[in-house]
Amino acid sequence: MSCVIAGGGPAGAMLALLLARTGVEVTLLEKHADFLRDFRGDTIHPSTLQVLDELGLAGRFLALPHRKAHELSVVTDSGPIRLASLRGLPGRYDYIAFVPQWDFLDLITSEAARYPSFRLLMRAEAYDLIREGGAVRGLRYLDPSGEHEVRAALTVAADGRGSVLRERAGLAPQELGAPMDVLWFRVPREESDPEQPFLRVSSGHVVVAINRETYWQLAYVIRKGGYEELAGRGIEALREPVARMLPFTAGRLGVIGGFDDVSMLTVRLNRLRRWHRPGFLCIGDAAHAMSPVFGVGINLAVQDAVATAGLLAGALRSPGRGPVPEAALRRVQRRRMPPTLVTQAVQRLVQNQLIKPALTRRFGPPRVRPDLARVPVLNRLVRRFVGLGVRPEHVRATPILTPSSHNVDTAVGAEDPVEYPRMS
Template identity: 50%
Template sequence: MVTVSRTTVAVVGGGPAGVVLGLLLARGGVDVRVVESHDDFLRDFRGDTVHASTIRLLDELGLGERFRALPQTRLDDLSLPRPDGSRVVLGEFSRLRPPYDHVAMVPQWDLLDLLTTAAREEPSFTISMGTAASGPIVEDGVVTGVHLQPRHGGGPEELRADVVVACDGRNSVLRTAAGLRPRCFRVGFDTWWFRLPRRAGDDGAALVPAFDGRDVLLAFPRRDHHQVAYFAPKGSDPALRAAGVAAFRATVARLRPDLADRVGAIRSMDDVHVLDVRLDRLRRWWWPGLLCIGDAAHAMSPAGGVGINLAVQDAVATATALVPALRRGLHGRALDPVLRAVQRRRTPPTVAVQAAQRLLHRVVFERAFAGRTAGGPPLLPVFLARWVPPARWAYARAVAFGPLPEHAPPWARR
């Protein structure tokens, strides 16, 4: 037997975009239900870089003190290595105005727990964990809800809503069912993620990629471990796994000799998780009654660690547009101009960030894979960073805040 339920906004996906959107809508007095297919948020190797734009938003929401109490490390600069072993500091976050003068590395599950705890303080917020969306409910060409299926028993459910927001990632069930197709950009590499122990004295204040021949490695500091990304040409996974864990450990030790004494923590290639890197964005983010945001609207490369922050900005823009419209009683096709406006606002920053990522792919990763890193990093950014001090501020500002950072609407502030 199918259970029928009702809410004003159904948010599919309990990642950063979905949970922030649910919190903001609830603070605006809108009935909102977030559905998440997993039972909890405890999943490794998800985006953990919380940029200054998101930290500022949390302060505006009155959550800054709770956020700063979470286990985290901070990045103070962005650097590139030179052939002589030194490094070139491209961006100095310390040049930005405190307290937004750094990038925080925070486990995503801790951030999501904080946000859902705050959202549950609002009477109009509900979240259903372990509940999967199987597709939209469509009536007369308008999405009027979503079909749900609990993963651990219980019958199917029809969740009716005035608007459905897809925050269910780059493999979004809802966007596929609505026939929304992304424009895809070529990405020539994939990423392999793994952990290594962190010890006292390890450098944790900067992000410095390591290059050797055609290999690229980047370590993100955590409080008790390094989250490490190995980059190689797309399609390399079968060859890497066939070569075995000993060869992979040797590659890591060669790229980061300072971590060579702990590569034994990679017990087998099962500890190395491959990410199929994609870069795409929808030509159209919405359908009557349905809006896609975050990775459901634009899959981002891990370059720059911007994914969480761009998704959060989408959520803020969506809530800012939706709450006044829903308070006026708009629903169905009457919301089309509102959904269109969200896409219109968030497309320019998405295009700008993806253009920057594609440039970074060419000047860093593709150069590395072609064996052209022996001469050091590209000359122009190095020249600017060394001889034009404001450039280090500009690089830091661009990474920390990105284009068109959103502010919390007045009714969501505490």
């Protein structure tokens, strides 16, 4: 095996597809039985849309139910403020597409499954690394039938912000701090409601509203560590501020029967100083957990995957190689660290200057014009940063395999094999 990837999120799935289409033998492990986990980030920005276009997948992606947002806006107690317009971005895509992440992952892994060098193992949870001669030579995982090993020249940890493999490699992230956590929940949507997603900010409260056609996916931002205190006051302590900030939802908040109907995201902002060991690499959230600010997490993860494939696919196709040396893996970190640093610096700025003051009730009506998109220099900076990122990556590795028909594997050795599910 040339490459094994732990984690079937955006980083792992995209890297597996990019490697498989260039002929690299790759196994992707996903610890769950499917991708249907609610309240994930799912804002697909123009940088990722461009990658999908370069892969010939843009048409299939845009056929999925989705909503386009051409503008970024915040609503304060003084009224709405248009922060930026994405129209005018270079390229074909000048909007953010809101698509459930499971649909995105279904698309990517379904395409990867058309290549004979790709294997997907569901219900396969990586728990340790295989080490030989001072290098990582693969991983160990559990599935319903027991323990197994996959040996590979490169082991990639794409297993998220709580990465087990990162810990096993002895890599610890530098915590940068976040002043908030996020409570996610659903509220029914009606036709008379606003159309576009938006950020609602008031003194002491912050809510993100995402239009899911038939319902609103709402994120109520709370101060870091404040969940127990809020929950102790009862569910009305959540319903009341949401009704006040989003009056159109007031008569529907009864669907939140209690905090069992709420999902909490513990926000972390961190990064590794070193992303690699011999034969081992971290990408995506395992290398740098991003704040929800600007919704760039998926897109940074995809960019990591594109850069990794472009830099390492050739080496991984070479027969008879040992573990991928750190010199090659260092090139990935050198390329992707600057975008990480800049993005996290901007996220920290927004956290400290907007979110933290709002949550500590020091937020007053901003003294800015209601349409910042009309300030040309500012609009260009914001739309490029949010839409394309600091260093947008492009698919460089040329495919050498012709995709075949359905090629999904099942969990090796499982007593009750799980075929990859087709999402509707």
